[in-house]
Amino acid sequence: MLKEVNSVEFKELADKGLVLADFFSTTCGPCKMLGFVLKDVEKEFGDDLTILKVDFDQNKELTAEYSVAGYPTLILLKDGVEVKRLQGLQQKPMIVNMVKEAL
């Protein structure tokens, strides 16, 4: 699953299995590109991975809670616990490997 969520929706889903949070901004080219990469990643994992896109500018409390200093930032959560974090635009294999290690 890949969907854009607000803080409330995020908290409902964040502790359910393997979740990849994408803190993005609509004003950021790398974030736009990462969006296309994540669509490919979603195809790779299907129901094994939930990808939640969080608008950095619209969810300040959440970004503070997760100490997200910039965008794009990817945080991989397993049952709500942070497993790994990547900052900046990433290529598909990097993300796929990160998720596979956490499965």
Added chain:
Amino acid sequence: MGVLYKEMEHIIDRQYEAEKAFLAEYEKGSYTIENPYVVVNPYLIAPLTALVMFEAEKPAFAKITVKGKDAAGDYMYRPASHMTHMVLPIYGLYDDYENTVVIELSTGETKELKIQTEAASEKLKKPTSMKTTPEYFGDSMMFVSPTSPAYTAAYDYAGDARWYNTLNLAFDLKRARNGRLFVGTDRLVAPPYHTTGIYEMGMIGKIYKEFRIPGGYHHDEWEMENGNILILSQILERGTVEDYCVMVDRETGEILKTWDHQEVLPVYPTGGSGSQDAHDWFHNNAVWYDKKTNSLTFSGRHQDIIINRDFETGKLNWIIGDPEGWPEDMQKYFFKPVGEGEFDWQYEQHACMVLPNGDIMCFDNGHWRSKVKENYWPAKDNFSRGVIYRINTDDMTIQQVWQYGKERGAEFFSTYICNCEYYEDGHYLVHSGGIGKKGDEYLNFPGASLVDEIESGEVQLSSITVEVKDDVVMYEMHLPANYYRAEKLHLYDEGDRLTFGKGQLLGHITATEEFMTEAPAEPAGMIPDDYKTKIAKEADRVVFKASFDKGTLVMLNLEGKNGTPTRHYFVPTTKRPFLAMCVGTFLEHDARAVEFPVGTENIPGEYEITVTVDDKKYETGVTLNV
């Protein structure tokens, strides 16, 4: 307007063509000392040089004197040769001036030549203040390399420019053991200032070699006794910069050995200075090899540390810096200040050196001057200085034994760049080259990034170069621009003999990282003029320049033809907030400007270039054969 496309010859090729042309011209004539052949700026990039050629009747030694604007400004040298076929390099001309050059042969013949030079552009800065004496400074020249719009240039005792170079040369300039110069190239591999490598160049401007490094070059290089060169670099594809050093074979340009600072230091956010980020976590701005200890000393601005590593094994030996905030397992590498004398740690330092007695010298910029954000110093209260530390690696203690600059306060404060030089005990150069003011306020960040404000005069950049002998200031030059380093050299060096023939392009540029995911986009015809697209092709790279609003998704696509695979490159349009814009001379006035080089050595084939801008894919009309 459409897309501007041009094929650019490498400067080595251009110089070779120029050389063939003037040699052919010379062959057509019959030149003697009375009627010599003269070519000004023979290698196209050093306008205050010339070449004089003629056939002497008998083998002779030549003595050349470029007459000064006053007697102390005479520049005299004796090219080391005994010959009839005279090829005499002329150094030390003034710009926009009818220079008098006297050639005297050991056979008694003399010729006085008049050589007119062109006026330099405003990038040849004139000192706003120069205090020294010809007795002290002699016929030395102070070379400075810019970080804001200006030329790399050399100034005599009077502050007159006697040499400059019109290429956008970057970072360090130093004399090689063979008498030539090493200097960073003008060719970008990655914004904002990482260039292809270093040039080995004669003072006359001829480039004999370009040493290309896969990860690009920044800041500093060091020549080993055997001629091999240590060059500061990075591994671009891992997303960090300025944390890697390579040793390059002097003959082949191949990499012989590497030192990766990520192997011995904790990275971001450990030990972070006020300018650290994850991308530029160390900011290695100097390298020094010490033969006595067979070790390498590196300066890392963004951790406020100078580190020493074993040359062979790369093992971390020690760290000079404020240990506050560093993890417990790293504390054993730090020194403890002892003694009664004054002591300050260095912060965001540059140009570390190991002196003959083992002391460590550096330029302490002092930027932020604390490991704790709440205690950062404002520029108006801060200072920069040259400093010498005495270290004892047995008991890991440190003392401060000399400094210059603290007493000058903010007027000598540079947040970035700068260097020191050691001549002998008590005799040093301290170059504060990164001073910036906006009105009455001192800048607390590198001013080189403020391209428009510099041009409008809203921001004033300056540089102060001082030589101190036994605590007396013997030389002080102020220039109205920022200069990375200052280096006192002679124009003439016996080893720097002009040899004809084509220069060499050595080493490799890394293959630019391709993006595996293609952004979906609809065909939208030719790219609009608004994007101001320019494409330049060189022998080893294609440079894409355009103008986009911040945050636009841009991909450069090389659409393969006739079986050549298609390649996609993600072009960043969101400017990284560079906290260390060490060299601003590659920056454009247009804040929307994007420059993206693609290395083409490893991607042979035929390509059509298209550009994806958000959800549209545009044609450029450019076909490349690589």
